[in-house]
Amino acid sequence: MTAQMIDGVKISTGLLGDIARDVDAFIALFGRPPGLAVVLVGDDPASSVYVRSKAQKTLDVGMRSFEHRLPATTSESALLSLISELNRMEEVDGILVQLPLPAQIDERRVLMAIDPEKDVDGFHPMNAGLLATGGEALMPCTPLGCMILARSVLGDLTGLEAVVVGRSNIVGKPMAQLLSMANATVTIAHSGTQNIAGTCRRADLLIVAVGHPEMVRGNWIKPGAVVIDVGINRLAAPELGPGKTRLVGDVTFQEAIKVVRAITPVPGGVGPMTITCLLQNTMLAAHRRSASGKQPEICFRQTLSHSHDAPFSLPS
Ligand SMILES: Nc1nc(=O)c2c([nH]1)NC[C@@H]1CN(c3ccc(C(=O)N[C@@H](CCC(=O)O)C(=O)O)cc3)C=[N+]21
Numbered sequence: 001m002t003a004q005m006i007d008g009v010k011i012s013t014g015l016l017g018d019i020a021r022d023v024d025a026f027i028a029l030f031g032r033p034p035g036l037a038v039v040l041v042g043d044d045p046a047s048s049v050y051v052r053s054k055a056q057k058t059l060d061v062g063m064r065s066f067e068h069r070l071p072a073t074t075s076e077s078a079l080l081s082l083i084s085e086l087n088r089m090e091e092v093d094g095i096l097v098q099l100p101l102p103a104q105i106d107e108r109r110v111l112m113a114i115d116p117e118k119d120v121d122g123f124h125p126m127n128a129g130l131l132a133t134g135g136e137a138l139m140p141c142t143p144l145g146c147m148i149l150a151r152s153v154l155g156d157l158t159g160l161e162a163v164v165v166g167r168s169n170i171v172g173k174p175m176a177q178l179l180s181m182a183n184a185t186v187t188i189a190h191s192g193t194q195n196i197a198g199t200c201r202r203a204d205l206l207i208v209a210v211g212h213p214e215m216v217r218g219n220w221i222k223p224g225a226v227v228i229d230v231g232i233n234r235l236a237a238p239e240l241g242p243g244k245t246r247l248v249g250d251v252t253f254q255e256a257i258k259v260v261r262a263i264t265p266v267p268g269g270v271g272p273m274t275i276t277c278l279l280q281n282t283m284l285a286a287h288r289r290s291a292s293g294k295q296p297e298i299c300f301r302q303t304l305s306h307s308h309d310a311p312f313s314l315p316s
Pocket residue numbers: 049050096097098099100121141232247266267268269270271272273274275
């Protein structure tokens with residue numbers, strides 16, 4: 001069997017085109033573009049790359065980008081002041097505070113300070129609670145992106161055995177919630193799981209978000225399964241030259257590719273979809289804040305829709 005690569009760059013490019021059209025319509029209606037503020041504390045080079053890439057795509061779809069880079073020594077109260085200023089700004093629809101934050105800053109307190117209506121990461125406990133109880137939440141971007149990728153291959157997920165490896169607040173936990181809303185049968189595996197290989201092998205849909213390079217081996221995967229690899233791990237790659245690095249996922253790709261029906265590559269899988277869903281969330285937040293009533297034809301309905309809804313279709 002030839003395995004299919006799930007092309008996150010291609011799928012997100014299609015969605016970005018849809019978002020750009022929604023942005024034009026929003027500007028025509030409200031006379032201003034949607035705005036996304038990104039706050040980066042400290043100068044971790046990897047974080048800096050993501051922030052730049054987010055800002056570029058924000059501008060590409062025609063939104064306004066507000067970028068705040070603060071020194072690693074920034075106090076919690078200074079960050080909280082910036083957040084309340086962004087909360088008050090009419091032209092800011094979405095606020096993302098890049099995680100992790102330096103040790104002197106209480107992450108939970110910062111996330112709670114973001115206006116839930118502008119919480120485009122979906123990390124505020126209000127949005128987490130709305131998601132858990134079936135309300136109109138802003139939903140975390142990475143799990144949303146994974147849903148779109150999984151459905152691009154599988155369509156309706158009803159009745160499938162889905163295994164999520166990892167139980168973080170930002171990926172594993174909301175991922176399991178989205179999958180169960182889509183009628184999959186969901187297992188969450190984690191560091192306390194007794195037989196993790198055997199648990200993974202039950203999965204028709206395996207989603208791995210643990211942050212351990214190449215942890216999931218080929219023989220952990222049921223033949224014909226669909227695998228979504230959320231991990232982005234940078235490893236030293238002396239074979240490529242001195243000081244060189246390469247990105248690997250949480251799945252041993254070369255082994256998995258021989259077993260799976262389809263798999264996301266790293267890079268070029270989940271990462272680009274995360275940024276696309278962030279912009280989609282910003283679009284959604286902008287419409288809600290403008291109380292336009294008319295929300296854009298959003299991918300989330302396709303992402304979450306149950307079996308009785310229209311089948312999922314991909315952007316061309
Ligand atoms: N509040 C918050 N929200 C986040 O969404 C958030 C965060 N903090 N902190 C850091 C992580 C990381 N993250 C990535 C998003 C896209 C790629 C991405 O597009 N990666 C490319 C490769 C990039 C490369 O080559 O290094 C890819 O996978 O193809 C990577 C990482 C969002 N994060």
